[in-house]
Amino acid sequence: MKEIVTANYAIAEAVKQAVPGVIAAYPITPQTEIVERIAQYVARGELACDYIPVESEHSAMAACIGASAAGVRTFTATSSQGLLYMHEMLHWAAGARLPVVMANVNRAVGPPWNVWADHTDALSQRDTGWLQVYVATAQEAYDTTLMAFRIAEDKEVLLPVMVNLDGFLLSHTMQDLETVEPGSFIPPLHLPHAIDPAHPAAYAPLTGPKDYYRFRWEMEKSMRAARRVITRVEKDFAGRFGRRYGVTEEYRCEDADILVVAMGTLAREAEVAVDRLRAEGTRAGVMRLRWFRPFPTLDLTGREVVVIDRDYSFGFGGVLARSLCSAARIEPFSVIAGLGGQEVTYEDIASFVRERRPGEEYWFGVKGDV
Amino acid sequence: MYEVRIHSRGGQGGVTAARLIALAAFRDGKHATATPFYGAERRGAPIVAFARIDENPIRIYSQVRSPDLVVVLDRTLVPIVDVLKGLKPRGAVLVNSGHAVSLDHMKVHRVDLTGIALDENLVIAGEPVLDTPVLGAIARLGVVSLESATKAIAELFQDPRNVSAAERAYREVVL
Numbered sequence: 001m002k003e004i005v006t007a008n009y010a011i012a013e014a015v016k017q018a019v020p021g022v023i024a025a026y027p028i029t030p031q032t033e034i035v036e037r038i039a040q041y042v043a044r045g046e047l048a049c050d051y052i053p054v055e056s057e058h059s060a061m062a063a064c065i066g067a068s069a070a071g072v073r074t075f076t077a078t079s080s081q082g083l084l085y086m087h088e089m090l091h092w093a094a095g096a097r098l099p100v101v102m103a104n105v106n107r108a109v110g111p112p113w114n115v116w117a118d119h120t121d122a123l124s125q126r127d128t129g130w131l132q133v134y135v136a137t138a139q140e141a142y143d144t145t146l147m148a149f150r151i152a153e154d155k156e157v158l159l160p161v162m163v164n165l166d167g168f169l170l171s172h173t174m175q176d177l178e179t180v181e182p183g184s185f186i187p188p189l190h191l192p193h194a195i196d197p198a199h200p201a202a203y204a205p206l207t208g209p210k211d212y213y214r215f216r217w218e219m220e221k222s223m224r225a226a227r228r229v230i231t232r233v234e235k236d237f238a239g240r241f242g243r244r245y246g247v248t249e250e251y252r253c254e255d256a257d258i259l260v261v262a263m264g265t266l267a268r269e270a271e272v273a274v275d276r277l278r279a280e281g282t283r284a285g286v287m288r289l290r291w292f293r294p295f296p297t298l299d300l301t302g303r304e305v306v307v308i309d310r311d312y313s314f315g316f317g318g319v320l321a322r323s324l325c326s327a328a329r330i331e332p333f334s335v336i337a338g339l340g341g342q343e344v345t346y347e348d349i350a351s352f353v354r355e356r357r358p359g360e361e362y363w364f365g366v367k368g369d370v
Numbered sequence: 371m372y373e374v375r376i377h378s379r380g381g382q383g384g385v386t387a388a389r390l391i392a393l394a395a396f397r398d399g400k401h402a403t404a405t406p407f408y409g410a411e412r413r414g415a416p417i418v419a420f421a422r423i424d425e426n427p428i429r430i431y432s433q434v435r436s437p438d439l440v441v442v443l444d445r446t447l448v449p450i451v452d453v454l455k456g457l458k459p460r461g462a463v464l465v466n467s468g469h470a471v472s473l474d475h476m477k478v479h480r481v482d483l484t485g486i487a488l489d490e491n492l493v494i495a496g497e498p499v500l501d502t503p504v505l506g507a508i509a510r511l512g513v514v515s516l517e518s519a520t521k522a523i524a525e526l527f528q529d530p531r532n533v534s535a536a537e538r539a540y541r542e543v544v545l
Contacts, residue, residue: 004396030408115408169431174392174404265431272429345432 002178007170010138010177011077011103011163012037014145016047017182018101020075022067024052024060028082029115030167031105035077057082061089061100068098069203071194073149076100079167080107080121087125093160094129094219096204097193099152100160103145106134106264106310107167108340116341117166119263119311123292123319129219131161131226132293134263136249138175141165143243144290146182150233153189156225166264166310168341180241223294230291247296249288252278256285258353259300262308263289263320266338266349270308273349284353289320298328305332306356308349312336317361333357337364372513373434374421377453378443381413383501387441388419390505390522395423397518403428416451423513437461439513443483443500445471464507464543466500481507481543490535499535502527506536507543516540 005013012034015023023042025035041047050067054060057078064074078086083104093100108118122132131151135141141163148161165171195203207215230247238244251271253259258277260270267288277284289296305328309318316322321334333356338344342365352362374391378384385406392404406419420434436456442465447453454463454474465471468482487498502523509519519540520533 004393004402166431168408169405172406172408173431174389174402175428176396176401268429269431343432345435346430 002176004174004176005138006033006172006174007135007138007141007165008033008105008172009037010142011145011165012041013177013179014142015075016041017179018073018075018146018149018186019047020049021072022050022052022064022074024054024063024074024076026054026057026060026078026082028057028079030107030171031077031079031082031103033171034103034105057085058089061086061093064100064102065089065093065096065098068093068100068191069096069195071189071191073153073189074100075102077103077105079105080109083121083125084109087128090125090128090130090160095215097158097219097222098160099149099158099189099191101145101148101152101163102160103163103165105167105171106164114340115167117169117265117310117338118340119164119309119319122162122164123311123313125162126293126319129159129223130293131157131159131223131291132164133161133291134164134289136170136265136268136288138170138173138177139243140245141170142177142179143237143241143245146180146186147233147237147245149186151226151229154229154233155190155192157222157229158191159219159222159226164264169265185237185240227294227296245290247291248298249290251286251288253285253287256283256303258282258284258304258306258356259287260284260306260308260349260353261287261289261320261324261332262310263292264310266308266310266344269344269346270349272346273353276346276350277353282353292320295323295327298324300324300328300330304356304358305330306335306353307332308335308337308352310338312339321361331359333359334361335364336361371422371424371428372439373437374439374441374513375434375437376419376421376441376443377447377451378417378419378500379413379447380415380417381497382443383499384417384419384443386501386526387443387504388421390501390519390526391421391423391508391514393522393525394505394509394514394518395421397521398515400425401427405431405433407433416447439464439508439511441504441508442466443504448473462511464504464511466504479507479511479543479545481539483507483539486535486538486542490531490538492529492531492535499532502532503535503539506539509536510540510543510545
């Protein structure tokens with residue numbers, strides 16, 4: 001069915017169709033609409049699940065962990081400070097190999113207090129063992145949420161997945177959405193290590209120096225396997241429902257001399273900038289990174305790269321730019337733009353490309369030497 | 371691409387009006403987006419919301435800077451907000467007002483949304499509802515069809531007075 005909804009509603013719709021057994025929720029702007037909508041489905045009897053309104057985000061993740069450990073499909077949503085409050089539990093969900101799915105509506109971290117789009121919240125959780133994906137349309141938010149359950153619960157993965165979407169710019173923007181009947185696309189969850197009262201076992205006992213690293217290596221093996229699984233699931237999704245996604249979404253990249261690399265809505269608006277630049281004779285393209293964890297293998301040799309980060313790692317640089325420096329061995333022009341919802345238009349993005357200085361970092365809006 | 375900027379005060383329905391435009395355009399078979407610009411505002415503070423309509427998928431998320439249509443739901447905003455900012459050379463202006471509005475010698479379309487809402491007893495929490503009737507006036511300007519406008523309103527609001535108020539605004543807008 002075709003409708004026009006916000007990305008927050010699109011995610012709630014996907015969650016309804018994936019039918020989690022437990023949803024734990026704590027509201028925070030700009031995510032609140034997701035759990036509010038889901039609460040409505042549950043209240044109307046459209047979704048049969050245990051909906052647990054908890055007292056904090058830490059508890060929300062703890063509730064998901066408990067339910068997931070019992071082999072139940074789980075979902076929660078959060079933003080910014082709420083995500084940070086979950087931090088300890090994020091490590092726990094991943095380390096305990098629990099396929100929790102969470103939507104994180106990217107919002108700046110305070111102080112200063114700010115409710116607008118910024119990726120630093122999620123990127124500061126990059127080493128927790130969660131898979132991270134960044135979407136750019138309501139349709140993609142919906143499709144990716146459906147795929148997230150399938151990927152997280154794949155026996156080769158069994159790691160939690162965080163679906164990221166830009167606060168307000170995407171979460172509150174109405175766009176068209178075509179829903180599907182997922183049917184057998186998301187099979188029932190079979191967690192091999194689910195708690196079973198008939199067969200008591202110890203979970204997360206003290207693990208000594210001789211064994212701990214082996215659990216960590218198992219996590220990394222699954223992260224590496226996730227690359228394959230993601231591609232397989234995206235292909236299956238395309239086969240069933242006709243919409244094709246990749247680890248990256250490329251726009252006019254084939255013959256491009258210059259690539260703009262970014263995540264989320266900025267990267268989609270960059271397509272309009274690229275059209276302008278092409279009209280001026282500059283062969284530019286956009287590579288929109290969808291999956292940040294596991295980080296993809298990218299071949300950017302022979303191209304100039306302009307990376308736009310809506311985030312920052314203090315004392316180091318833009319997280320995406322720095323990741324690309326090491327993963328793809330490039331020296332990009334690193335632009336820090338859109339922090340805390342800073343307005344960035346396609347004209348601005350075109351000017352980043354026109355005025356690029358390879359190897360340097362530029363803070364959009366900051367005057368003088370940076 | 372056709373771009374709309376709506377000026378209103380928090381609580382007057384500017385955000386909902388943008389959503390209704392997008393929904394009606396979608397029912398017309400077009401691509402559309404509606405984006406609120408949320409500030410730290412509270413009820414009564416000036417706010418803006420945007421709608422975009424196009425034949426192709428819309429890839430722009432930044433704010434509308436050169437609108438084809440500016441809608442002002444509260445005329446007391448005119449002296450304090452630059453409502454004409456960036457308006458396209460042949461752009462249109464629609465103001466909620468019962469009498470002629472002079473704006474920089476521009477031709478201004480007007481419709482008494484407040485009067486219509488009060489007349490139809492379309493009042494919520496003591497405030498006249500402006501977001502549904504304004505869609506009728508916008509339909510009259512040709513941005514969306516009246517059929518899709520009324521369909522969109524009925525989809526979001528059960529009270530049939532919303533549709534009748536929109537139909538009245540469609541008829542009563544002074545072009």
